[in-house]
Amino acid sequence: MKTIGYAAHSSDAHMEPYHFERRALRDNDVAIEILYSGVCHSDLHTVNGDWGPQPYPLVPGHEIVGKVIDVGSQVSDYSVGDHVAVGCMVDSCQSCDQCEKSEEQYCRNGMTPTYGSPDRISGETTQGGYSKHIVVRQEFVLRVPEALDLSKAAPILCAGITTYSPLKTWDIKEGSRVGVIGMGGLGHMAVKLAVAMGADVTVISRSSSKEKEAKASGANDILVSTDKKAMKDSACAFDLIIDTVPVKHSVDQYTPLLDIDGTLVIVGQIGPMDESMTAPLVLGRRRVAGSLIGGIKETQEVLDFCAEHGIHPECKVINADQVNEAFDHLRAGDVAHRFVIDMASLSV
Template sequence: MKTIGYAAYSSDAEMTPFHFERRALRANDVAIEILYSGVCHSDLHTVNGDWGPQPYPLVPGHEIIGRVIEVGPVVTKYQVGDQVGVGCMVDSCQECDQCHDHEEQFCRNGMTPTYGAPDRTTGEMTQGGYSKHIVVREEFVLRIPEALDLSRAAPILCAGITTFSPLRTWNVGKGSRVGVIGLGGLGHMAVKLAVAMGAEVTVLSRSTKKEDEAKAMGARGILASTDEDAMVKAAGSLDLIIDTVPVEHDVTPYTSLLDVDGTLVIVGQVGPMKGFMTVPMIMGRRRVAGSLIGGIKETQEVLDFCAEHNIQPTCEIIRPDQINEAFAAMGQGDIAHRYVMDMSGLSVDR
């Protein structure tokens, strides 16, 4: 299948149009016309080579909303015309204990990311959602509920599941006290989801400049980490902290905010972290943990949860040819919304 996307040809080059071929459908494949593609901070890190050398040319994108245009002969869950999504992975071994437990992201044999990884069958590199079409095996396609706005649903497939999974793992519910570090693409979803679960949510940030935005999302307000008196008064006041900061930083200022047996979960930074003081952890049996995304079953769960609770990511819709400007803005700071590309103007024949 001939298609077109926006690709990076090196770590220091701008994204440019890229014509390429999607594979012919296998028996269990679903072919999708991509309608919207979310822009994730991890796309920027990957393209820049922050996480190691990449197989350029590289088409990023793992927040994909589209419409089924063809299915393989053994596909049973989807038919032409269905509105569907594809998230951060497109394959796994399907045989190990983790896959059987619906935790494909932790596949013992390695899950296959949506872009920049070898296809398990052919070895060719996967290419992501900054494109007009994608072909994915049925087991990794998700159903998009009718109640969701298609133009805003894409970030749920990464930012949504990345924050939903630890909220579920640590049993957040009515009365839970949750802190969210950062109010960017991940953070704003963590706030909305935790509020919908019944939690009392506090945003943690260096300043209170986004307080109105935080309150509009249901948070009680912002606790500024630079306000020493306020931080001291807030000691022991949180059960769970979701840390969405996407760069290296020190978690020490935040661990004392946890109650006894509280947990700070890192979902933002992938890579080295600054050393931290162990005293708050030892003295309160507190924990610093990490979380990736969720499995396919849990990703469908967060899509359904968002539809049920009318949770729509805060998005700015852009054209594909505006991706370099979006990357530049993301590189300058953690904006309190998600960029989503409307792919309708992208034509294979152009």
């Protein structure tokens, strides 16, 4: 299938139109016309080569909402015209203990990311959602509930599941006390989801500049991390802290905010950390953990949860030729919403 997307051809992350071929439909494949594709900070990191060398040209994008245009002969779950979604992975071994537990993101044999990875059968590089079409095996296609706005649903496939999964893992419920570090694309979804679960939510930020956005998303309060007195007064205040900061930073100022048996979960940064003090961890039986998206079952769950509770990411819809401007904003760190590309702006 001939298609067009926006690709990076080197590590400068500058995106340009790129004509390429999608694979022929296999028996268990779903062919999708992409309607909207979210822009994630990890797209910028990946095409920059921050997480290692990349197989350029590379079409990023793992927050995909679209419409089924064809199905393979063995596909029974989807039909032409269905509104569907694709998230951060498009394949896994489907046979290891993690895949059998519906945690394909931790596949023992390595899950296949939506872009920048060898296809498990052909070996060709997977290309992502900044494009007009994609072909995906049916086990990694998700249904978009009718109650969701298609133009705002795409970031749920990454920002939504990335923050939903730790909230579920650490059993957040009515009365839980949750802190969210950072009020960007991940952070504002963490706030909305935790609030919907009944938690008392506080945004932790370097300044009060995003207090309005935090409270509009449902947060009870904002804690300014540069205010030493406020931080000291908030000792032992949280059961769970979700750390969405995407760059290298120290967690030492945050761990004392955890109550006994509390957990700080890193979902933003991938890479080396500053050396940390163990005293707050040992003296309070506190933990620092990490979490990576969620499995297909859990990703469908968060889509359904957002539909049930009327949760949509805060989005700014852009044309495909504005993606480089969106990347500039991500570099500057001045974004309290998610950019979403309207693929109607891109012609094959």
